[in-house]
């Protein structure tokens with residue numbers, strides 16, 4: 001039998017600390033007073049050169065077309081949101097921004113008077129309603145909207161887990177499991193991950209304009225926060241572990257967005273469909289640690305990342321913020337090794353980005369070293 005390259009070692013210990021018991025030198029993520037409490041993540045907006053190609057991908061990914069004309073593609077899931085994805089036709093493939101719902105017209109007026117938000121013209125929002133537009137410090141749009149008309153859900157199959165058998169558990173007798181070979185029906189848009197060169201500034205800005213709560217903060221070796229999983233503040237109503245993730249890095253960039261499907265078999269059969277149709281797989285199937293969800297990542301036709309997920313954690317607003325060290329090993333519990341594309345790219349383009357950030361004073365040598373340290377430790381040394 002071949003011996004392992006290195007002795008087997010346990011996974012990253014995943015040491016976590018509650019915010020009320022943070023040891024030095026871990027620094028608390030400073031909070032800011034929020035203007036409003038966002039109620040849900042409504043849809044994302046992209047610019048795309050080929051709307052037909054992206055529609056093909058999203059259909060195989062499990063969404064449904066609402067409308068397509070020469071300028072814009074609008075897609076929905078099977079849930080009651082009238083729209084979860086918009087692509088405007090343009091020269092480049094790029095992320096434009098996100099739209100969240102707020103509770104009232106009063107919130108929109110407050111954002112106009114306190115944050116210089118611009119009122120959206122009538123008809124701008126697929127699904128209707130009113131809204132305002134802000135621009136985040138990295139130049140991404142943030143729409144806050146209210147009053148969109150919900151649509152009837154599209155019927156989908158029931159989850160299979162109530163029929164799962166196990167040792168001493170026989171829920172399924174005289175019948176079989178045959179999940180249909182079909183796209184993984186996307187129920188809803190779950191979360192968005194953005195990379196930023198100014199972690200503290202972006203985290204502050206989104207906390208102020210969305211009222212989001214840090215669920216899990218990850219810190220660099222000097223104790224400085226560099227990544228945060230934020231959830232919505234819905235009071236005693238459970239909210240997803242993360243709806244927005246901000247991660248510090250070498251560029252301002254859309255990382256990925258994630259869409260909820262019904263169960264693990266949907267991830268598996270959805271993966272079969274996407275492979276059969278020739279789409280490019282990125283990573284999965286596996287289980288994340290922070291958020292706990294089962295995941296499967298795919299590239300759209302232009303290389304942007306889209307995640308299918310199921311079985312994520314939810315927390316009420318009173319759940320305390322926790323802190324853990326940032327490293328690649330902490331990203332997932334099991335599944336294939338993390339793809340190289342998720343770590344730092346050692347190439348000329350990265351080098352140029354670093355020189356530019358150093359020159360503009362947006363990055364220090366010590367922070368560069370800390371970022372390199374966090375991302376270069378092999379996550380699974382025995383693989």
Ligand SMILES: [Fe+2]
Nearest residue numbers: 193256258307
């Ligand atoms: Fe994700």
